[in-house]
Amino acid sequence: MIITRTPFRMSFFGGGTDYPAWYAEHGGAVLATSINKYCYITCRHLPPFFEHKHRIVHSLIENVQTIDQIKHPAVRAILGWAGCERGLEIHHDGDLPARSGLGSSSSFTVGLLHALAALEGRHASKEYLASNAIHVEQNVIGENVGSQDQVSAAYGGFNLVEFHRNGSFSASPVILRQERLAEFESHLMLCFTGFSRIASEVAKSQIANLRERQAQLHRMREMVDEAIAILQSANAPIEELGKLLHESWLCKRSLSDKVSTSDIDYLYQEAIKAGAIGGKIMGAGGGGFLMLFVKPELQDNVRERLKHLIHVPFKFEDGGSRVVMYQPNGLS
Known part of the structure; x- marks a missing residue:
């Protein structure tokens, strides 16, 4: 069993310049921090003794046979993108409500990507988590989202996050007393x-x-x-x-x-x-x-x-x- 803990974020300045449609032409930057409120993802391979192959517990309890049957859009997209073949049980818990402006959706995506990598015995770097969360949310799910939440959730800390015209990003801790x-x-x-x-x-x-x-x-x-x-x-x-x-x-x-x-x-x-x-x-x-x-x-x-x-x-x-x-x- 794997449990990941991924922070929510608080963005102060620059929001809006982190949309790809903007920074691909102009570049962008945000000043943001992660805070001590978290998304928790519990993940394990489900033993083969049940009628269902996958069990997803969030605001609903989903017992399904195939990934395509999963209603939770992020779970369905991530498991499909990752090519998961073995049965999984996934539980989600959060310190704060969803849809509240603190990047909870991206914290969920980053946390699940982290859990799946750990379940396979792989170390997931912060850059891996952020860049793949951005890809999944923007290109696989097709959400209208920016790119800052995923970086704050993966890296943590009080950062200047810059978005470059070539689609890359950099996260630099702000040096302060x-x-x-x-x-x-x-x-x-x-x-x-x-x-x-x-x-x-x-x-x-x-x-x-x-x-x-x-x-x-x-x-x-x-x-x-x-x-x-x-x-x-x-x-x-x-x-x-x-x-x-x-x-x-x-x-x-x-x-x-x-x-x-x-x-x-x-x-x-x-x-x-x-x-x-x-x-x-x-x-x-x-x-x-x-x-x-x-x-x-x-x-x-x-x-x-x-x-x-x-x-x-x-x-x-x-x-x-x-x-x-x-x-x-x-x-x-």
């Missing part, structure tokens, strides 16, 4: 709006508008470098990042009318009134988690103003996808 990174982390809040959405549908509308939104996307790419400069500066107040996040949110919500809603706009304005400096809806938009930049001494005010939302404490993490249990023969 630990005190500065902790100061940034202490100013962030994460709230669940309660609205779920299909990220691919929101992303599709953004991709359709890429040519009409070039000015916004170029500006969003510039903010990546500006944010790193603020973080690495010995003099710049950390609040400058909050202001930059607010500007980034205004750019992001202009990419498509599906990015925000009247309900999301209301929540964001209430947070600003209570003391938030900036923030954004995570992921493609349309719902899910709202990330806010708030001075620590004002965070109680924001919690009170948004008390009907679920507030989720979190920390940055730097482990990326890991095999946390390795018993390939099912023996202790």
